[in-house]
Amino acid sequence: MKVLVSDQISDLGVAKLRESVAVDVKTDLTPEELEQVIGEYDALVVRSSTKVTRKVLENAGRLKVVGRAGVGVDNIDVEAATERGVIVINAPEGNTISAAEHAIAMMTSLARNIPNASASMKAGEWKRSKFMGVELYNKTLGVVGMGRIGSEVIKRAQAMGMDILAYDPYISAERAEKMGVTLTSTEEIYRKADFITMHTPLTKATKHMISHDELAIMKDGVRIINCARGGLIDEEALYEALKSGKVAGAALDVFEEEPVTCNPLCELSNVIVTPHLGASTEEAQVNVAVQVAEQVVNALQGEPLVSAVNVSVIPPETLADVKPFIPLMKKLGSFYTQVFNGQVESVEILYSGEIANYPTTPLTNSFLIGLLSVILQETVNYVNAPVIAKQRGIKVREVASKTVENFTNLITVTIKTAEGTRTIAGTLFNKDDIRIVKIDKYNIEVVPSRYMLVTKYMDMPGVIGRFGITLGESNINIAGMQVGRQSIGGEAVMALQVDCPVPEDVIKKLEKLDAIVSIRFVKLD
Numbered sequence: 247m248k249v250l251v252s253d254q255i256s257d258l259g260v261a262k263l264r265e266s267v268a269v270d271v272k273t274d275l276t277p278e279e280l281e282q283v284i285g286e287y288d289a290l291v292v293r294s295s296t297k298v299t300r301k302v303l304e305n306a307g308r309l310k311v312v313g314r315a316g317v318g319v320d321n322i323d324v325e326a327a328t329e330r331g332v333i334v335i336n337a338p339e340g341n342t343i344s345a346a347e348h349a350i351a352m353m354t355s356l357a358r359n360i361p362n363a364s365a366s367m368k369a370g371e372w373k374r375s376k377f378m379g380v381e382l383y384n385k386t387l388g389v390v391g392m393g394r395i396g397s398e399v400i401k402r403a404q405a406m407g408m409d410i411l412a413y414d415p416y417i418s419a420e421r422a423e424k425m426g427v428t429l430t431s432t433e434e435i436y437r438k439a440d441f442i443t444m445h446t447p448l449t450k451a452t453k454h455m456i457s458h459d460e461l462a463i464m465k466d467g468v469r470i471i472n473c474a475r476g477g478l479i480d481e482e483a484l485y486e487a488l489k490s491g492k493v494a495g496a497a498l499d500v501f502e503e504e505p506v507t508c509n510p511l512c513e514l515s516n517v518i519v520t521p522h523l524g525a526s527t528e529e530a531q532v533n534v535a536v537q538v539a540e541q542v543v544n545a546l547q548g549e550p551l552v553s554a555v556n557v558s559v560i561p562p563e564t565l566a567d568v569k570p571f572i573p574l575m576k577k578l579g580s581f582y583t584q585v586f587n588g589q590v591e592s593v594e595i596l597y598s599g600e601i602a603n604y605p606t607t608p609l610t611n612s613f614l615i616g617l618l619s620v621i622l623q624e625t626v627n628y629v630n631a632p633v634i635a636k637q638r639g640i641k642v643r644e645v646a647s648k649t650v651e652n653f654t655n656l657i658t659v660t661i662k663t664a665e666g667t668r669t670i671a672g673t674l675f676n677k678d679d680i681r682i683v684k685i686d687k688y689n690i691e692v693v694p695s696r697y698m699l700v701t702k703y704m705d706m707p708g709v710i711g712r713f714g715i716t717l718g719e720s721n722i723n724i725a726g727m728q729v730g731r732q733s734i735g736g737e738a739v740m741a742l743q744v745d746c747p748v749p750e751d752v753i754k755k756l757e758k759l760d761a762i763v764s765i766r767f768v769k770l771d
């Protein structure tokens with residue numbers, strides 16, 4: 247496995263990657279050079295500078311994961327990545343404090359004219375009256391976006407005695423109340439706030455959320471801080487409002503086009519600027535680089551993820567409880583496809599017992615990976631498994647039940663096919679010991695192994711003996727055996743663990759034995 251790091255990240259992150267994979271660090275590639283070399287890599291690690299476009303992804307035949315050492319993924323074409331089954335991972339928490347502190351630093355600097363006053367004094371001047379400031383105390387701060395960074399900004403602003411008005415359509419009133427914040431509309435923020443700070447991602451919905459109309463209703467002399475993304479504010483409209491004095495000042499860390507070479511906003515004396523430094527602290531850079539490196543390695547190794555943006559992830563607090571079920575689900579899916587025939591129409595997965603308390607979508611996707619990997623040449627992973635299932639018209643449904651008999655947890659999969667309905671169920675003994683406990687109507691206790699023979703036969707004396715002798719004559723060692731039947735003399739199922747693959751001619755010999763109904767060779771990874 248080979249990873250390309252195309253933006254400057256902490257050495258500790260690179261070292262973490264190198265523990266498991268080969269790493270090339272190339273931070274000065276042009277977009278064209280990136281398109282040329284990306285085909286050699288299994289993973290790409292970026293910050294905000296590298297643009298991971300559809301074209302880059304089209305050239306990335308081996309790419310499995312893009313890791314963003316930071317929060318915003320607006321420089322990555324996530325839709326194109328998802329279509330190609332490329333996982334996009336970010337490090338959402340590592341730079342929260344740094345970005346929040348930067349926003350506060352920008353607000354205080356703006357209120358007290360610190361950058362201009364400093365530049366003036368360094369130029370040999372002593373002009374006290376020119377740099378009259380305003381207090382933050384008792385002023386109203388409008389916070390647009392009350393996620394991780396917005397919330398940390400709020401705590402710090404409250405400590406400075408500011409009144410907060412916040413807007414975030416995806417935050418509950420209860421959470422806002424706990425933080426001592428009034429949730430309101432953007433309009434009220436624009437009409438009432440003395441300072442406005444932006445903390446939403448840049449999306450189609452948030453692009454230019456502040457433009458001429460919004461600026462027009464703002465308080466005269468409002469001050470605006472943007473340490474989120476340049477595109478949230480229409481820069482031309484802001485320029486006019488700053489020029490006219492409607493907006494007294496702006497503190498900008500981010501710009502519509504980066505890197506900035508000749509942005510007119512930089513020429514205005516009531517604007518203070520920093521070159522996208524919100525996450526540029528020693529602490530944040532170590533945090534995000536190490537976090538993303540761990541996640542990229544996990545993604546390459548098919549391990550569960552805690553912070554992917556285009557995959558349902560297992561929240562870190564439940565990871566230890568949910569993770570052991572992933573191999574069970576992959577094996578159930580793979581086992582199903584190898585044992586049963588018929589075009590799959592729908593899959594219903596019933597999660598019963600303790601597991602019903604956890605987020606189960608990653609487990610459902612693990613089942614789909616197992617189910618689809620056997621029949622498809624393309625790599626099936628957590629990103630494209632649900633997409634492929636949908637494309638093939640397979641309806642997938644999850645059901646949860648907290649009650650279950652005989653087991654602590656039981657996962658029962660019911661599959662409707664053109665040839666009838668099939669059932670397969672599995673569980674874990676002692677936390678991670680996988681068992682398939684139901685195959686269709688038969689209760690059985692199968693230990694899934696690398697090579698298996700799953701046989702339906704008529705339950706009568708001598709069948710199992712002759713089966714064993716035939717395998718022995720072909721030099722195939724039996725490692726274990728489980729049987730399940732509903733009634734004496736009726737149809738029964740036998741699962742045999744064998745030590746090596748069973749060749750086709752041996753299967754043919756076995757099929758010819760008396761009382762054998764069907765035989766399937768199963769290989770589980």
Ligand SMILES: NC(=O)C1=CN([C@@H]2O[C@H](COP(=O)(O)OP(=O)(O)OC[C@H]3O[C@@H](n4cnc5c(N)ncnc54)[C@H](O)[C@@H]3O)[C@@H](O)[C@H]2O)C=CC1
Pocket residue numbers: 316317318319338341342345390391392393394395396413414415416417445446447448451452473474475499500522523524525526
């Ligand atoms: N300047 C810098 O170096 C940095 C900039 N950022 C930027 O800050 C943004 C926010 O980061 P976090 O707080 O960590 O993300 P987050 O995901 O924790 O919070 C974003 C919040 O925005 C809200 N939101 C989404 N759409 C909205 C809308 N239309 N109106 C109002 N609120 C909306 C979400 O509900 C969420 O609560 C990132 O997306 C990134 O673009 C992040 C880190 C560093």
Ligand SMILES: O=C(O)C(=O)COP(=O)(O)O
Pocket residue numbers: 293294295315316317318319341522523524525526
């Ligand atoms: O994490 C983010 O969203 C940031 O904006 C930080 O960007 P950077 O990694 O410093 O280029």
